[in-house]
């Protein structure tokens with residue numbers, strides 16, 4: 376039986392939502408991760424330091440007793456973001472980073488940015504403060520094919536943005552294409568990318584296997600196999616530009632199994648295990664600690680966890696669902712075999 380002992384992983388991209396969903400999902404992330412970067416796309420979005428501090432307190436209240444887990448907060452950028460307020464929130468230790476959602480690109484992005492160049496004063500202030508910009512990198516326009524949105528965003532938005540702001544640090548969130556993987560690596564240490572488990576495990580065929588499969592629908596949408604393979608190569612390369620960010624995105628079952636189903640895969644209950652399956656298949660378990668526990672903290676400038684955890688190759692069955700009051704959320708691998716397990720009693 377193979378096993379692996381590593382510094383406790385960090386999830387650089389999570390959605391906890393709020394209220395009853397938050398209470399149900401936080402323990403799943405806290406079980407496996409030392410810290411997580413929390414996305415701000417609530418309704419209404421987290422746009423001020425006061426909102427973020429209150430949200431952080433609600434997350435902390437949902438962490439099970441005795442579990443050591445730190446949520447790290449982000450600010451949702453809008454056309455009206457004030458650079459001075461944002462930087463003050465960063466200096467006060469509330470906002471680690473700010474998130475750029477192009478308007479209408481994804482879940483709860485209706486308040487997103489309509490004119491990205493219009494935020495240049497904000498990006499300039501962030502660059503000066505060393506505050507990373509996190510991007511949902513899709514160009515959303517009615518004449519852009521959904522499978523081309525990421526590559527078009529890189530050419531039309533991200534490359535010019537990096538040229539206008541040569542010291543701004545950027546995380547390309549949830550990359551899904553070979554173009555994304557290449558771009559993240561071509562700017563030295565100031566650009567990095569998170570990669571989700573589902574984009575490493577699947578290609579777009581899985582969305583239509585025997586019928587439409589809403590639990591595999593997320594944004595950016597799964598791509599063709601050549602892109603999946605490029606992402607697997609990037610994640611397992613050991614390069615510091617790639618790190619773990621699950622994009623765990625809970626939606627209630629009836630809102631995904633719906634005529635207009637929500638985008639997002641809820642991976643928190645099986646997150647590290649899902650990545651380990653990929654790294655084991657690629658014979659790259661020796662690269663896992665860098666991807667899961669070291670590269671992300673190094674990019675953000677915080678220390679890796681001092682706690683060590685052991686995973687072993689031992690089969691168990693993922694839960695079919697996680698309950699939220701009278702509702703359910705269906706996780707990744709629902710009811711399926713999981714090959715890796717966190718060992719207990721260490």
Ligand code: NCD
Pocket residue numbers: 390416481482483511592593594595622624625638639640
């Ligand atoms: C995310 C969500 O549900 O909040 N959904 C998704 O499909 N990834 C939003 C996001 O990360 O774009």
Ligand code: ZN
Pocket residue numbers: 481511512548549594595
């Ligand atoms: Zn996104």
Ligand code: ZN
Pocket residue numbers: 388389390414622624
């Ligand atoms: Zn996300």
